[in-house]
Amino acid sequence: MLPRARAWGLALGLVVGCAPARDEPAAPREPTASSDPKRTVAGAFVPPGPRQRRDAVGSLEGLRGPDRRVFEEGEGLFHPVPQAGPGDWLDEHAERFQTFDDYRTHRTIHPDANRRAIYLVEIGEFPPGSSPSVDALARYVSTYFALPVQRLPPLDLPTLAVDARSSEGRIQLHAKQILERLRERKPDDAFTLVAITMFDLYPDEDWNFAYGYADGATQVGVFGFARLPTDPAQQLQRSAKTLTHELGHAFGVSHCTHYHCVMNGHNHEEEGRRAPMHLCPVDLRKLHHSIGFDPVKRYRRLLEVDRALGFLDEARWLEERLRQIEG
Numbered sequence: 423m424l425p426r427a428r429a430w431g432l433a434l435g436l437v438v439g440c441a442p443a444r445d446e447p448a449a450p451r452e453p454t455a456s457s458d459p460k461r462t463v464a465g466a467f468v469p470p471g472p473r474q475r476r477d478a479v480g481s482l483e484g485l486r487g488p489d490r491r492v493f494e495e496g497e498g499l500f501h502p503v504p505q506a507g508p509g510d511w512l513d514e515h516a517e518r519f520q521t522f523d524d525y526r527t528h529r530t531i532h533p534d535a536n537r538r539a540i541y542l543v544e545i546g547e548f549p550p551g552s553s554p555s556v557d558a559l560a561r562y563v564s565t566y567f568a569l570p571v572q573r574l575p576p577l578d579l580p581t582l583a584v585d586a587r588s589s590e591g592r593i594q595l596h597a598k599q600i601l602e603r604l605r606e607r608k609p610d611d612a613f614t615l616v617a618i619t620m621f622d623l624y625p626d627e628d629w630n631f632a633y634g635y636a637d638g639a640t641q642v643g644v645f646g647f648a649r650l651p652t653d654p655a656q657q658l659q660r661s662a663k664t665l666t667h668e669l670g671h672a673f674g675v676s677h678c679t680h681y682h683c684v685m686n687g688h689n690h691e692e693e694g695r696r697a698p699m700h701l702c703p704v705d706l707r708k709l710h711h712s713i714g715f716d717p718v719k720r721y722r723r724l725l726e727v728d729r730a731l732g733f734l735d736e737a738r739w740l741e742e743r744l745r746q747i748e749g
């Protein structure tokens with residue numbers, strides 16, 4: 423039997439990632455008592471109520487009209503983070519409730535005039551028909567973060583020279599070693615450099631696999647799409663969602679514990695599938711603070727890209743949201 427995967431997000435919150443593999447059902451556990459209202463309790467997660475969600479967005483004093491409504495919950499388009507069922511992320515992992523004020527106070531690394539590009543580099547092949555279009559992903563990410571996306575020449579395995587192993591019929595690459603190679607290659611104008619690959623990943627010998635691995639301190643990460651659906655439309659949508667979730671971590675956004683949101687942690691495929699592609703008001707405000715985009719213009723551009731890429735459910739959500747914000 424393969425060892426159980428361990429949870430991400432240790433090491434002072436600098437190393438983040440998602441969705442450890444599980445190869446056995448979770449053993450029933452007693453809820454861990456906690457007196458810290460700023461943390462969730464594994465096994466006894468209680469979704470926050472309207473007041474706690476509103477407080478997490480922070481004070482909107484001084485904001486008027488669309489500038490204010492963009493960070494307000496409104497009616498019917500945002501939902502609380504779901505109650506965690508057995509085996510779900512928040513059933514197994516304690517997370518900190520990262521409010522907007524926490525983020526603004528503690529996160530000091532942001533893109534600036536000299537370092538604002540998101541760099542993408544492919545590891546190995548992305549054969550058309552069996553892998554997502556990297557051009558489409560680059561377009562989506564650039565619109566989502568309202569930042570330029572640059573590409574580095576693809577890296578092949580001999581050049582990369584990292585450990586690899588075979589597991590469950592897949593070749594897996596050592597994710598931590600990939601991060602070391604990326605740090606050496608990070609261009610001066612890069613805010614973040616992320617590698618994407620159709621190979622599977624493992625960050626340590628005692629993990630089964632990982633969808634991704636990132637270092638928030640040096641803003642490098644690697645994300646593997648080997649386990650995503652093979653249907654082309656679903657594959658593109660899921661890889662776009664995975665990439666934006668992981669890039670959210672590169673901007674210092676923790677797993678969302680307030681809303682059903684692209685930044686929710688996920689422990690298994692179904693949890694990743696059902697998460698929305700959009701950011702909740704709390705996390706939108708964090709990225710707005712970090713990047714400084716115009717949220718309404720960003721929504722409009724994202725609507726065009728979602729339509730062009732066939733993310734039609736998300737496009738409909740954006741149409742509704744723009745109607746709410748613009749009145």
Ligand SMILES: [Zn+2]
Nearest residue numbers: 439440677687
């Ligand atoms: Zn994550």
Ligand SMILES: [Zn+2]
Nearest residue numbers: 678683702705
């Ligand atoms: Zn969120």
